Amino acid sequence: MMRTVFTFAGMTLRSLLRRRTIYGISIVIMLALFGIGQIPSFGVEGESTFILDFGLFGLELGALLLAIGLASNIYPRDREQKTAMPLLAVPLSRGQYLIGRFLGAALVQAAALLVSCIGLMLILVIHGHAVPGDLIPATALLIIEGWFLLAVVFFFSFWTSPPLNAPMTLLLFIVSQMSVVQFVSLYPQAPGLMRTLRLILPHMDVFRIKDPIAHGMGIPDVYFLLAGLYGLAYMAFMLSVALAVFRTRDLK
Amino acid sequence: MKDRPLEVSGLTKVYRKSLGMKSFTAVSSISFNLNPGEIMGFLGPNGAGKTTTIKCMLGLLKPSGGSVSLWGLRPASSRVRSRIGYVPENPDYEDSFTPMEFLAMFASMRGLDAGKPGMNALLDRVGLNGWGTTRIRNFSKGMRQRLSLALALQSKPDMLIMDEPTGGLDPIARKEFRDIILEERARGASIFLSSHLLSEVETVCDRAVILFRGRNVREGSLVDLLTREDSYLVSHIPPGGAAGAMIEETVSGPALQARIDSIRAAGNSIIEVRQDIRSLEEVFLSATGGNP
């Protein structure tokens, strides 16, 4: 079974690399890195802090945009072009299809973020700054955050259209950054309901490690492990819900 | 029966509309079976419910009622999927890939040996020799159908489910497909063939089901379907007449003996008495009332 999944993931990887999507992603990454590299020209104090702050923010935003760009149209495209039918009729179960597509997209996303991280390191080195030791585990944590967002996009893609998928994912990303107090303040007339809703939503502040790293504060390794496991667990939960929805869908 | 490749019993599929729109019954209580080593034709006008039925058989659609079982197992179970080959109607594939890449991936996903000689032989068999490394985006419709046949045959399936596999193909290509179907039957596979081409069904099929507006209106062996019930063709020649003067007349069953006696009394020589056969087109039109 895993061989089937990995083969299909490889097929997804090749398919994504052959589509123009990857060119757009590469251009955006290069432009972002170029922009970050211009920070020293502004003559700011503590430019390494700025570079890291903007760089890590860019990585997090990049993870979100990559999730939407890579995954929001995978299943809708397969359904409309009927390329899903020969796959789902014979070699693949729905679970294998979902996991295979997810793994392929996740690999592309992780590679793009790693390349961006290396670019950020190069910018720091070129401008004579030390590369913080936590940058690699921070990037790994952001990759896991990206995978979680990818699972959310897949979940939405099984019951919404691509134009609706992107704003819903973005909305989820934004409200999940809010604290309970901030979330309740959106609709203070029903604090109980809002608190309950906030409990269901993921705690994206677990992934908020940009600030301490940019300001030179060390984060214990055990925290990276805990936060990573939390992200993977939420990703698994979203994938299981996505599969539950997918299994109810008719392939007309 | 657990060894029966396909059993469909009371299958119903209702497409429920949202927002207060009326639901649509695509298939209503249809039942039929496919026996081992048999080729079954699945006929019906456009919109009769053929593709819906096939998708229910493959687990791509959830039936609203009734049941479908393949070798006694539920559709889309892993044991069923490993034994069937599917040729979809208007197949399409990721167009950035080549046939060889697709065959290699499908072989890997099915746990088969993905050797190049085997894949080349398969492409050769379906008439795609020399096209193995051309991207699918450059393929015509007919070539994509040939590729889908190759993918279906790759695992030497116990049952082939084919949804209008020769639609849009030229006569030579259709003959090639028919030959492959017969070869597969000779290998022992059971074949479920949905087609608009009545001549094709008449040539290769052992049994047929005719669907009309979601209902099963005729079913049986081709011999039984094509034979007019209680109707006979009597061929006779008048006394002293040449073979060219042969007379053929249709006589109903109850009147047959009396007519034979009267022909003999007139001194005519009876050449042949046989059951009246009609064409599949006549059967189809009479079953569907000549309407879509």
Added chain:
Amino acid sequence: MKLFPIILPAALLTVCMSLGCRGADYDIAEVASTDYLGLDEELDREHPQEGDLQETSSTNPYPFYDSSFLCVNPNPPGEELMEEVESSGVCLHDAGERNHGTGWFFNQPWAATFIWSKIVRDTVILLVLAAVVFLVSDRTLSQRRRR
């Protein structure tokens, strides 16, 4: 029926997360102990008076902090800057230390170790829920196809 695969997991997640409702909340300002938040008040009491710049508490609640990386102001502020600071009423605190102005920075899960057990607990809940949803949807599918 079509909303069932969405409603069931959402309901399960709500129920599970609601167990110990406040405890599942990572809003540090809400769930932190007074000892933790009381540091702000302590530091406020030690806040330097006008014209009398004092050292703030040297106790660093974040022992893993390493300031050697920072290059914001490697040199002590000069006399001119100190006069400007005193006259404007702006206070100085040791870099990397929680104070009344940096609660927003430190009220994050990475800094609040008492929240980490809740992260572990929610991870376990999510994994269990993922397994439950997967098994329920698989069984529902099997039953539907056997009908």
